[in-house]
Amino acid sequence: MNNNQSDKNLSDLKKYYLELGIDExxxxxxxxxxxxxxxRFERIDxxxxxxxxxxxxxxxxxxFAEAHLNGTTGYGYNDIGRDAIEEVYxxxxxxxxxxxxxxxxxxxxxxxxxxSGNLRPGDEILSPCGKVYDTLEGVIGVRExxxxxxEFGITYKQVDLLPDGSFDYDNIKxxxxxxxxxxxxxxxxxxxxxxxxxxxxxxxxxxFIKNIKPDVICMVDNCYGEFVETIEPSEVxxxxxxxxxxxxxxxxLAPIGGYICGTKECIENCAYRLTSPGLxxxxxxxxxxxxxxxxxxxxxxxxxxxALKGAVFAANVYEKLGFKAVPDATEERYDIIxxxxxxxxxxxxxxxxxxxxxxxxxxxxxxxxxxxPGYDSQVIMAAGAFVSGASIELSADAPMKExxxxxxxxxxxxxxxxxxxxxxxxxxxxxxxVLC
Ligand SMILES: *Cc1c(COP(=O)(O)O)cnc(C)c1O
Numbered sequence: 001m002n003n004n005q006s007d008k009n010l011s012d013l014k015k016y017y018l019e020l021g022i023d024e025x026x027x028x029x030x031x032x033x034x035x036x037x038x039x040r041f042e043r044i045d046x047x048x049x050x051x052x053x054x055x056x057x058x059x060x061x062x063x064f065a066e067a068h069l070n071g072t073t074g075y076g077y078n079d080i081g082r083d084a085i086e087e088v089y090x091x092x093x094x095x096x097x098x099x100x101x102x103x104x105x106x107x108x109x110x111x112x113x114x115x116s117g118n119l120r121p122g123d124e125i126l127s128p129c130g131k132v133y134d135t136l137e138g139v140i141g142v143r144e145x146x147x148x149x150x151e152f153g154i155t156y157k158q159v160d161l162l163p164d165g166s167f168d169y170d171n172i173k174x175x176x177x178x179x180x181x182x183x184x185x186x187x188x189x190x191x192x193x194x195x196x197x198x199x200x201x202x203x204x205x206x207x208f209i210k211n212i213k214p215d216v217i218c219m220v221d222n223c224y225g226e227f228v229e230t231i232e233p234s235e236v237x238x239x240x241x242x243x244x245x246x247x248x249x250x251x252x253l254a255p256i257g258g259y260i261c262g263t264k265e266c267i268e269n270c271a272y273r274l275t276s277p278g279l280x281x282x283x284x285x286x287x288x289x290x291x292x293x294x295x296x297x298x299x300x301x302x303x304x305x306x307a308l309k310g311a312v313f314a315a316n317v318y319e320k321l322g323f324k325a326v327p328d329a330t331e332e333r334y335d336i337i338x339x340x341x342x343x344x345x346x347x348x349x350x351x352x353x354x355x356x357x358x359x360x361x362x363x364x365x366x367x368x369x370x371x372x373p374g375y376d377s378q379v380i381m382a383a384g385a386f387v388s389g390a391s392i393e394l395s396a397d398a399p400m401k402e403x404x405x406x407x408x409x410x411x412x413x414x415x416x417x418x419x420x421x422x423x424x425x426x427x428x429x430x431x432x433x434v435l436c
Pocket of ligand 1: 106107108109133135186187188189190221223224244
């Protein structure tokens with residue numbers, strides 16, 4: 001392509017954006033930022049490439065076949081597709097076994113199964129990285145809740161991270177006692193402004209704890225972390241890694257589901273809890289969902305990369321405008337979540353309106369704050385997703401409380417993530433809330 005031709009394509013692209021309601025200043029501002037991210041994006045692509053090959057290798061090792069794409073009904077005995085998917089996951093996460101099911105309704109459910117399947121009355125959970133994810137507070141009983149683990153005589157302790165984000169090794173050591181049975185490590189920051197743990201950091205804390213108490217179960221809440229790095233927490237000592245299929249590993253295609261990968265014993269306990277003691281993994285019809293779960297895990301590495309590029313782009317755009325981005329514009333990434341502290345409710349509202357306006361589905365609706373089950377404040381959410389609530393698709397949510405931070409994640413394709421961020425800035429400009 002000669003230069004004139006390439007200039008013309010560029011201006012055609014700009015014209016499209018202008019037609020879609022993006023102001024020229026927003027476009028130019030964002031384009032300059034994008035140009036500066038080339039090397040960063042190349043590194044993300046390299047990670048995706050490595051993970052893509054890892055997934056293909058896992059599918060080949062499991063001899064994944066066309067026959068596996070057919071589902072079963074009823075009890076689901078001898079569902080070879082379901083079993084093959086679980087073998088694929090076990091290969092990817094390098095674990096002895098896996099439970100990957102559409103009967104697992106969401107990430108919180110997967111975590112609940114992992115906890116309640118492996119804990120018994122009198123056992124204690126320890127979180128060495130501070131507060132657990134909001135919905136888990138109800139599950140564990142940190143927040144009083146019917147049916148919580150607390151009601152079954154399971155106790156909970158947590159040790160907060162130190163102000164610099166590192167583990168409080170002294171207090172972690174002091175908190176381990178004869179009842180400590182399971183360590184809950186949350187990889188991603190969730191609705192918090194702490195940093196996200198790298199797989200290496202997770203490995204450090206696991207070996208520290210196993211040195212003190214070798215038979216403790218180390219469980220990692222892996223939500224949003226899958227495929228961001230080239231190794232997973234199960235490769236650095238975690239006995240169970242747990243997540244949702246409507247986040248990274250579902251690749252945007254899985255319409256429902258959760259996974260738990262781990263040791264044979266942990267997974268057996270989980271399966272007895274998911275279905276019934278004695279039945280375990282043997283039941284659970286896959287209906288017609290196996291194809292989507294298989295295609296989803298195949299797509300997951302590049303979809304995760306698209307989401308990561310969107311997050312890096314957003315951090316750079318908003319940091320340049322003077323807002324605090326966590327992680328910041330240049331920091332290494334360990335999950336796909338981007339938090340931006342806007343400090344004002346009008347700004348998070350405008351941000352969410354922009355994300356919504358850029359969506360392929362429901363672009364015409366206006367997001368408003370509402371009460372969500374499991375959360376202790378109102379939450380505003382923007383999502384125009386093919387799979388309802390899927391946060392691997394471009395979405396933003398913000399609890400309506402200080403510091404008025406938006407948690408932005410997803411993007412099945414990078415161009416869509418980019419468009420969403422440009423639109424969010426556009427909405428803020430239109431309301432006179434920021435200038436660029
Ligand atoms: C999303 C998430 C969960 C819970 O998943 P749901 O599917 O929303 O129930 C748990 N932990 C973390 C860190 C998450 O990001």
